[in-house]
Amino acid sequence: MLTTEQLADLRIQLLQEKSDINDRLDQNDYLGLERGHYHESMGELSSYDNHPADEGTDLYEREKDIALKEHYELQLKNIDRALTAMENGTYGQCAVCGKDIPLERLQVIPNTTHCIEHSPDKVISRERPLEEGVLMPPFGKFDMDEQDENVAFDAEDAWQVVSQWGTSESPSDFFYTKDHYNDVSTEAEESEGYVEDFENFVGNDMYGENITVYPNPQHERYEEALDEEGIMTTFGDLPAFEHDPYVEETDNYIEPHDPERVDQRP
Numbered sequence: 001m002l003t004t005e006q007l008a009d010l011r012i013q014l015l016q017e018k019s020d021i022n023d024r025l026d027q028n029d030y031l032g033l034e035r036g037h038y039h040e041s042m043g044e045l046s047s048y049d050n051h052p053a054d055e056g057t058d059l060y061e062r063e064k065d066i067a068l069k070e071h072y073e074l075q076l077k078n079i080d081r082a083l084t085a086m087e088n089g090t091y092g093q094c095a096v097c098g099k100d101i102p103l104e105r106l107q108v109i110p111n112t113t114h115c116i117e118h119s120p121d122k123v124i125s126r127e128r129p130l131e132e133g134v135l136m137p138p139f140g141k142f143d144m145d146e147q148d149e150n151v152a153f154d155a156e157d158a159w160q161v162v163s164q165w166g167t168s169e170s171p172s173d174f175f176y177t178k179d180h181y182n183d184v185s186t187e188a189e190e191s192e193g194y195v196e197d198f199e200n201f202v203g204n205d206m207y208g209e210n211i212t213v214y215p216n217p218q219h220e221r222y223e224e225a226l227d228e229e230g231i232m233t234t235f236g237d238l239p240a241f242e243h244d245p246y247v248e249e250t251d252n253y254i255e256p257h258d259p260e261r262v263d264q265r266p
Contacts, residue, residue, distance in 0.1 A: 002103065006103065007086060007092075010086075010106055010107070010110045013110045014079050014111060017111070018080075021076055030069070031066075031068060033065055033066065033069055078112070079111045081111070081113055082110060082111045082113055091113075092106060095113045096118035097118060099115055101114075101115050102115075200218035200219070200222075201214045201215065201216050201218050201219035202214070
């Protein structure tokens, strides 16, 4: 509960802030926004003889003035709301939950009528300008956000394909030495048209049966990579209960995964 002295000090602070804003607007001729066109504030009669860059600068300044005016108007609106709350005896209480607003908060922001939990400033707008929906970047959209990531062929994939035909980079620009110029393109090691490496040499019929391995250079590199790492799959070794039936015995045992044959140990 605020004392009479505290209310008086806060009222003086609010009135002083309101006077300063009004003086600032008067001295700046309300930021030139009471004129019909921004050319009038600059003494220009037409855009015909102005450079497009100058027109862009003038437009930016006009937009900044509009934003400042809206900011000043919001401050005045909040001050008037706080002064009205003083007259009604509700100043210092949150307009949402009714709890007392700490004096420290009122001393810093005397025009507030909300506690920190229900402050409208805590809500961050995620809305984007409408123009962004129609002014797309060239060559399509680059999905940088993991939330929107997909496996479709997008602009990033298109650039990776084009960069294979040459860029300004050379093997000397990389930390690790590249053996061939085809390897200096953007993410040259990334698979194109498939996800797993074995999709290049494994196939099946239209019913998902008769899985067949087609030997080719990709298959050879795949097997070499597995042998080098000492694993049976690219995503790690098989569990024990799946690993044993596939292990080839080097002694007098026959491969246990062959159902047509029996154990021939001596």
